[in-house]
Amino acid sequence: xxxxxxxxxxxxxxxxxxxxxxxxxxxxxxxxxxxxxxxxxxxxxxxxxxxxxxxxxxxxxxxxxxxxxxxxxxxxxxxxxxxxxxxxxxxxxxxxxxxxxxxxxxxxxxxxxxxxxxxxxxxxxxxxxxxxxxxxxxxxxxxxxxxxxxxxxxxxxxxxxxxxxxxxxxxxxxxxxxxxxxxxxxxxxxxxxx
Numbered sequence: 347x348x349x350x351x352x353x354x355x356x357x358x359x360x361x362x363x364x365x366x367x368x369x370x371x372x373x374x375x376x377x378x379x380x381x382x383x384x385x386x387x388x389x390x391x392x393x394x395x396x397x398x399x400x401x402x403x404x405x406x407x408x409x410x411x412x413x414x415x416x417x418x419x420x421x422x423x424x425x426x427x428x429x430x431x432x433x434x435x436x437x438x439x440x441x442x443x444x445x446x447x448x449x450x451x452x453x454x455x456x457x458x459x460x461x462x463x464x465x466x467x468x469x470x471x472x473x474x475x476x477x478x479x480x481x482x483x484x485x486x487x488x489x490x491x492x493x494x495x496x497x498x499x500x501x502x503x504x505x506x507x508x509x510x511x512x513x514x515x516x517x518x519x520x521x522x523x524x525x526x527x528x529x530x531x532x533x534x535x536x537x538x539x540x
Contacts, residue, residue, distance in 0.1 A: 371424030373520035410533035
């Protein structure tokens with residue numbers, strides 16, 4: 347990692363996980379294999395910010411820990427990349443096992459339990475599915491009919507998500523991801539926002 351940490355992908359330690367590495371990597375990993383409209387890729391870091399915003403809109407009373415779980419839901423992709431779901435299914439259990447070990451190490455590093463609760467898993471899935479639907483229709487060229495067929499009928503969300511669906515330059519999204527992480531991690535530790 348650029349931070350100087352060495353991360354064992356098969357047996358990751360929470361002690362080797364750094365948020366600067368996660369933000370750097372996720373800001374450079376393209377969603378949709380880079381097949382999105384706009385002058386910049388739509389990164390996993392920006393997707394993570396979008397999922398956190400959607401999940402927070404679905405559950406307005408969600409605390410900092412829950413919002414941090416939403417923000418970090420795809421964090422393993424900072425080292426393993428964003429593989430499209432059909433290919434993940436073709437790869438099988440081995441990929442999912444590596445991803446789950448990385449996610450558990452990341453979650454532990456930042457004060458979360460190794461696995462989310464069933465309720466949090468449902469919220470993450472719900473927010474992630476709406477994010478994918480919005481990204482597909484606004485950025486990746488899907489028709490509304492095709493998006494409904496693939497992702498299901500979208501949930502309604504009362505939040506202004508417009509700017510989160512316009513791909514940002516790498517440095518901007520990396521900074522926004524880090525800023526949001528530090529705000530949530532600080533709130534989790536009882537540190538007042540600046």
